[in-house]
Amino acid sequence: MAEHHGPDGPDPMRAAAVDDAAPALLAAWDAARERMTPRLSWPQLNALLVIEREQGINLRGLAGQLKMILSSASRLCDRLVASGMVERVPGQADRREIALYLTPASRQLLERLRATRRELLAEVLERMTSAGRTALVRGLTEFAAAADPGAAAETARTA
Incomplete structure (x- = not known):
């Protein structure tokens, strides 16, 4: 990946300022997740977000996106299917291939999560x-x- 520099090259002070601010953003994300999805772990939520972004992704693709081994992604997916958050559908080109889709319940959950997260961020932005x-x-x-x-x-x- 190409490295981009300002007119005077990379500035470690700017990177440090962003790094210092990141925990505040992450705290808002975590507070919203905890409020809306206390039963979902970060890996489960990340899996839902990947499946939302890449409708019909297969298990191997999900594992790659989450940077997990296939067996871990499979167990994660099993828990999401059991909780009614993800649906497994045979692939259209190859019925042995399983495509993953969000359920209406998980779509609603992600919408509420985003709304809550944006409310929390708006409170900070107003200050x-x-x-x-x-x-x-x-x-x-x-x-x-x-x-x-x-x-x-x-x-x-x-x-």
Whole structure:
């Protein structure tokens, strides 16, 4: 991956500032997850998010996205199926291949989770100055694009 630098090269102080701020964002995410999905672990929630993003993903693809071994992903998926969060469907091209889909219950749960997370973030944002909020949103938007250049290229191609 190409490394991007400012006019004077990489700035460790900027990276440290982002690193120092990250726990506040993660705390909001964790508080929302705990409020909405106390029964779901982080790996289970991450699995739901991958399946949401890549409808019909197979177990091997899920394991790769979650950076887990196949047997661990299989057990994780078994728990999500048993809890009614994920549905296994035979593949259309190869019926031996199993595709994973979210259930209506898990879609609702993810919608409520996002709403709760955004409420918690909005509370923090309201304590910031208007200029600070504007700069943060602009910076985070650019940060997200820089972190995933493939998504930025796809957005530019479809725009």
